[in-house]
Amino acid sequence: MPELPEAEANRLRIARDCLNRTIEAAKPGDDTDHIELPGDNERGRLVGHQFTQTHRHGKLIFAGSGTGPWIAVHLGMTGSLRPFEADDGPPDYAKFLILFEGERRLAFRCPRKLGWVRVVDSPQAEIDRIEFGPDALEISRDVFVEVIGTSRGAIKSALMQQKKLAGxxxxxxxxxxxxxxxxxxxxxxxxxxxxLGEMYDAMRNILRAVVDTQADYSKLPEDWLIHTRDEGAECPQCGGKITRTKVGGRSAFHCTRHQD
Ligand SMILES: [Zn+2]
Structure with a gap:
């Protein structure tokens, strides 16, 4: 599932290929099952406007302009934003399309469920409305220590609570x-x-490193867990065994020797 660094890589694609072009149409793709998309009126608000800036907050991606409107995108489990040229045709599983003047297009590709696209007045208005916490790369050390240090459930679940720490x-x-x-x-x-301070540093260090590779995991150091997320695999740090467990309903991988 895309997280902060993956969302950032998708935001960059809009910033690179979709700014300062007048929007001529915004429409659903051929396949709109299991997805929340803006209705006719919301889509109509985009027509005639340009995206002049982008923003990311946690896993959410925004594109819009100083006076709005903006699109807000949640990538769900497997979504991605794909700029393309009209001649090349949209990618498969295109749920939502924006047609810019000329040949440029933007598709929201989402093979599985849970992603969404909304038309909103501003990024902050939407972040406030859905009550997301501070972005994981923006949160201060003090607030992080307070929020995570007072969480009662499993530490993994605390790190994943978007209303406390987004991304x-x-x-x-x-x-x-x-x-x-x-x-x-x-x-x-x-x-x-x-x-907790060490956790704050590790969080920023890891997220920044993944952002720097534009979420290309093959470029990440060999001793990271990302390369060995398999039950029974050998831990790249201590030679122990990687185990899969359930934490808060999610699959967690950890080393039974050096993590306690
Ligand atoms: Zn280990």
């Missing part, structure tokens, strides 16, 4: 805990301030 999901919460040697079931309240 981290299954993959990168596992990677953070793997680096720190912390069992995903530990509670935030069991960690001291120094451990």
């Amino acid at each position: 981290i999901g299954n993959l990168w919460s596992d990677e953070i805990l793997f680096r720190l040697g912390i069992d995903p079931q530990r509670k935030g309240t069991q960690l001291d301030e120094e451990q």
